[in-house]
Amino acid sequence: MTQIAEVIVDVPTMQTNTPYSYEIPNALVDQLQPGMRVVVPFGNGGRKVQGFVWQIKGDVQPDPSVTLKAIETVMDPAPVVNSELMQLSEWLAQTTYAFTITCLQTMLPNALKAKYQKWVSPADQLPADIKTSLFGDQKELLWDDSLSTETVKQLLSLNRQHLVNVRYEVNSKSQVKKVTMIKPAMGSEKLAGVRTKLRKTAVKQVQLIDYLMAHREAISQTELERKINVSSSLLKTGETNGWLKRKAVEVYRDPFQTAVVKTQPLQLNPDQTKAVNAICAATDHKKPETFLLEGVTGSGKTEVYLQAIANALSQGKQALMLVPEISLTPQIVGRVRGRFGQKVAVLHSGLSGGERFDEWRRIQRGEAQVVVGARSAVFAPLTHLGVIVVDEEHESSYKQEDNPRYHARDVALWRARYHHCPVVLGSATPSLESRARAEKNVYTRLLLPYRVNHQQLPKVTIVDMTEELRHHKESNFSSVLLQALKGRLQRGEQSLLMLNRRGFSSFVMCRDCGFVLQCPNCDISLTLHMDTKSMKCHYCGHEEPIPHVCPSCHGRHIRYYGTGTQKVQQELAELLPEARVIRMDVDTTRRKGAHERLLKQFGNHQADILLGTQMIAKGLDFPDVTLVGVLNADTALGLPDFRASERTFQLLTQVSGRAGRAEKAGQVFIQTYNPDHYAIQLAKTQNYEQFFGREMQLRHRGNYPPYYFAVKVTASDADERKAAEAMIKIVRQLKTALSPQAIILGPTPGAIARVNKRYYYQLVIKYKREPQLDPALFEILGQAQKQSRGGLQIAIDRNPMSFM
Numbered sequence: 001m002t003q004i005a006e007v008i009v010d011v012p013t014m015q016t017n018t019p020y021s022y023e024i025p026n027a028l029v030d031q032l033q034p035g036m037r038v039v040v041p042f043g044n045g046g047r048k049v050q051g052f053v054w055q056i057k058g059d060v061q062p063d064p065s066v067t068l069k070a071i072e073t074v075m076d077p078a079p080v081v082n083s084e085l086m087q088l089s090e091w092l093a094q095t096t097y098a099f100t101i102t103c104l105q106t107m108l109p110n111a112l113k114a115k116y117q118k119w120v121s122p123a124d125q126l127p128a129d130i131k132t133s134l135f136g137d138q139k140e141l142l143w144d145d146s147l148s149t150e151t152v153k154q155l156l157s158l159n160r161q162h163l164v165n166v167r168y169e170v171n172s173k174s175q176v177k178k179v180t181m182i183k184p185a186m187g188s189e190k191l192a193g194v195r196t197k198l199r200k201t202a203v204k205q206v207q208l209i210d211y212l213m214a215h216r217e218a219i220s221q222t223e224l225e226r227k228i229n230v231s232s233s234l235l236k237t238g239e240t241n242g243w244l245k246r247k248a249v250e251v252y253r254d255p256f257q258t259a260v261v262k263t264q265p266l267q268l269n270p271d272q273t274k275a276v277n278a279i280c281a282a283t284d285h286k287k288p289e290t291f292l293l294e295g296v297t298g299s300g301k302t303e304v305y306l307q308a309i310a311n312a313l314s315q316g317k318q319a320l321m322l323v324p325e326i327s328l329t330p331q332i333v334g335r336v337r338g339r340f341g342q343k344v345a346v347l348h349s350g351l352s353g354g355e356r357f358d359e360w361r362r363i364q365r366g367e368a369q370v371v372v373g374a375r376s377a378v379f380a381p382l383t384h385l386g387v388i389v390v391d392e393e394h395e396s397s398y399k400q401e402d403n404p405r406y407h408a409r410d411v412a413l414w415r416a417r418y419h420h421c422p423v424v425l426g427s428a429t430p431s432l433e434s435r436a437r438a439e440k441n442v443y444t445r446l447l448l449p450y451r452v453n454h455q456q457l458p459k460v461t462i463v464d465m466t467e468e469l470r471h472h473k474e475s476n477f478s479s480v481l482l483q484a485l486k487g488r489l490q491r492g493e494q495s496l497l498m499l500n501r502r503g504f505s506s507f508v509m510c511r512d513c514g515f516v517l518q519c520p521n522c523d524i525s526l527t528l529h530m531d532t533k534s535m536k537c538h539y540c541g542h543e544e545p546i547p548h549v550c551p552s553c554h555g556r557h558i559r560y561y562g563t564g565t566q567k568v569q570q571e572l573a574e575l576l577p578e579a580r581v582i583r584m585d586v587d588t589t590r591r592k593g594a595h596e597r598l599l600k601q602f603g604n605h606q607a608d609i610l611l612g613t614q615m616i617a618k619g620l621d622f623p624d625v626t627l628v629g630v631l632n633a634d635t636a637l638g639l640p641d642f643r644a645s646e647r648t649f650q651l652l653t654q655v656s657g658r659a660g661r662a663e664k665a666g667q668v669f670i671q672t673y674n675p676d677h678y679a680i681q682l683a684k685t686q687n688y689e690q691f692f693g694r695e696m697q698l699r700h701r702g703n704y705p706p707y708y709f710a711v712k713v714t715a716s717d718a719d720e721r722k723a724a725e726a727m728i729k730i731v732r733q734l735k736t737a738l739s740p741q742a743i744i745l746g747p748t749p750g751a752i753a754r755v756n757k758r759y760y761y762q763l764v765i766k767y768k769r770e771p772q773l774d775p776a777l778f779e780i781l782g783q784a785q786k787q788s789r790g791g792l793q794i795a796i797d798r799n800p801m802s803f804m
Helices: 083-096 100-106 128-135 149-160 188-197 203-214 221-228 232-240 270-284 301-314 329-343 353-364 375-379 408-419 432-439 465-471 479-491 565-575 594-603 644-656 678-684 688-702 720-737 773-790
Strands: 002-009 020-023 037-042 047-060 116-122 141-143 164-170 177-184 244-251 290-295 318-322 344-347 370-373 385-391 423-427 444-448 459-464 494-498 507-510 527-529 534-536 543-545 558-561 581-584 609-612 625-630 667-672 709-717 743-755 758-767 793-798
Touching (some): 002 037, 020 037, 083 100, 141 149, 149 164, 188 203, 203 221, 203 232, 221 232, 232 244, 270 290, 270 385, 290 301, 301 318, 301 329, 301 385, 318 375, 318 408, 329 370, 375 408, 385 408, 432 688, 465 667, 479 494, 479 667, 507 527, 565 581, 565 609, 581 594, 625 644, 644 667, 644 678, 644 688, 667 678, 678 688, 709 773, 720 758, 773 793
Parallel strands (some): 290 423, 290 444, 344 370, 494 609, 581 609, 625 667
Antiparallel strands (some): 002 047, 037 047, 116 141, 177 244, 507 558, 527 534, 534 543, 709 758, 743 758
C-alpha cells in the first residue's frame, strides 16, 4: 500500500490546473499536510518545480501499469496555506478564469515567493540526546536539499511538538530581523565578587557589573550601549569572562512609525446604535449577513466599524478591515490602533517586503486579532473571523487588474459565508450594484443620514468655467475660488484642492504643425513633468527629455497644453506666494512612508493648502479644513465609459465631505465646463438617492450592470493582425455557445489600442443567465495557451470596472 499526494504544480497552464499524483516517500509518510509546499520532478527532462500539497490519499493500492514519481523534498515545516484559503483558491480560479496555482501564489506575501532559506534551531525543551544527534555542536541547521529524508521526517515531527524553532531567511527580498539581547550570566552575589576584584581604573567594567547586578531582565545590546555609554568590545569582554550572555533573538519589524494615543469608544447617536446592534447581533448568532452601511460624509461610519470589531474581539474572534487606498491607511490605522493597540496588524503595498512578511507571520501565528489593509489583505490568514468591514466599498481599487482579476468585495463575501460572520460594506456613495442588492433585500441597508456633530453639510458652489473664461484670463482658479483661498489664509484655516491629473502638462504640441509628442510604445501622448524635466508615459514608464525643437517640422514654437498638479502648484506660488502648499500625487508619494509624512505635516499646520489627485478625496479628517476646491470636475465625465457619471458623483461627494467636519462650517467650489450635468448637480446636495434613481434608469435603458452581468475579453499581440484575427475567431465561437439573449459588443480596438508595443482588441458580453458561457471561455483560454508561444495573450475579466 502506498500514500499518494495530489500536488498543484507551479506551472500555470490549463493542463496543470488539476492536481498531479506523486508518491510520498516512506520517510515523509504521515508528515505531509495539505497546504505545505514541496519540490517535485515535472516533465521528462528532470525539471524540478515547486508545488502545493492539495490532498493526501492514504493506503492506495498502486496501479502496476503506472509509475508515479516521488516527492523530492518538503519546503515548509507547516502549511503556508490553510484549508479555507485552499478552498478559496479553487473558487477564485473558477470565477476569475485564472489558474489555481496563480490564486495560491496571490495569497502569499512576496517573501514566501522569493528564494529563501529555512533554519531550524532547538527549543529549550528539546531533550539533550536528540539535540546532540540532530545539531551536534551547531546552533542551528539549514533546512535544504542536503538533509536526509529521515532527518526531515524527524524535524517535521519535532516542529509539530514545538520542540524546534524555524526561522526564514529570505535572500535579497526580506530577511527575518534579529536583535542581540543581553542578560546576566551570573547571580548578583557572584557578580559582586567579580566587582571587588576589578581595578579602580576599570570604571566602565564596574559600571557594566553594577547594571547587571541591578537588572536581571534581558535588554537589547543597542539600548544597553546607549543607556550606560559602553562599547560593543566591552560587552564582548563581559561575555568572554562569563559575566553576561549574548543571544540573537528574532523580532518583528514595526511598520507603525508613530506612537498611538489610546482612545475610548465614543457615545453613539440613535442611528449609529441601531447599526452597531444589527451588526453585533449577526456576529453573535454567526449569521453571514451583508450590511450596506450608507452614511453621509462625517456621519461616524468608522466608529460603527470599531464598536462592531470590539464586539467580535470580546468573543475571542478576529476582524478584517479593508480600506481602498494606501493614502487612507495612516489615518484609519491610527484610529484602529488607538482602540485596539498591539492586536492590530497592517497589510498594504507601502510596507517593505520584510515588514509585510513579519505582519503576515504575526497573523498566521494568531498574534494579531485585527487586520487592516488594502485589497490583498482580504487573503490574510485569519482563522476565526467575527466581522469583515469593507470601507468605501464603491472604490474601483478593490478590483485587481491582473490575474486573478478578483474583486476584494466578492472575496470578503465568500470568506464571510465560510466563517458565518457578517460583512459591513460602508460608503457615502455605494456602488450601484450594492445599492440595487439592498433594494432587493439581498443586503440589509443601514442608514446614517446626519453628521455626528450635527454640523451641516458644506455649502457647495458650482462654478461655470465657460463663463469664467469670458470675463477673466485663462487660469486654473476661478475668481471666487481664489478669493475663498485668500480668506482661509487670513483666518489661519486650511484648504484642500483636487485635480485628478498629475504631472505638469497633459501634452506638448507644436503650434506650427500640430505635432504632439507620442509614446513610442503606446498610442498615448507623453505627459510633461517639470520636476524631472522630462516627458513620461503613465502606461509603460517610457521617459525622454523635453523637446525644444519640433521633431516633425523642426519649428521652435513648442507649447504645453492641459494642466497637472505640478503646474497648479507653480500657479499657486505666483497667485498666493504666502501660502504653504503640500502636493500629494503619485510622484510625491513614491517613497516609503511619504503618505503618512505629508498628511502629518498638513495635520500639524505646516501647510495651508493640500493639493492632490483623487487620493486626497477620501477618508481624510482634518478639523481645520473649511474649504475644498475641485479644479476640474469633468476629468472622468468625458470618458466613453458607462460608469463615468457614477465615478464623477462619487468623487465629488467624497471630496466635498472633507470640508467642515468639525465646528467650523465648510465650503466647496466645484469648477466645471458641464455645470448642468446631473452627476454634478446632485453631488452639490449629496443627494445619493436621486442620483441612484436617475442612473439606474439610464443603465436599464442601455442594458448595463447591475441589470446585466458583463465579461470583457481582450486579445493582445505584438502583431496587430494576429490580435484582431484571434478576437474575430473568439466572437464566432461565443456566438455558437451563447443564447440569442446574450449581447456581444465588438470586437473593437482597445480604448488605447497599443500599450507597451502590444496591440489590444476587445469584446464585451452582457448577459443575465448563460450556463454555457464559463465552459466556452475556459475552452478559449485553453486554445490560446497552445498558441501563446507566438505571443498572443487572452485576458478575461468578469464584471469589469470599465469597458474601456
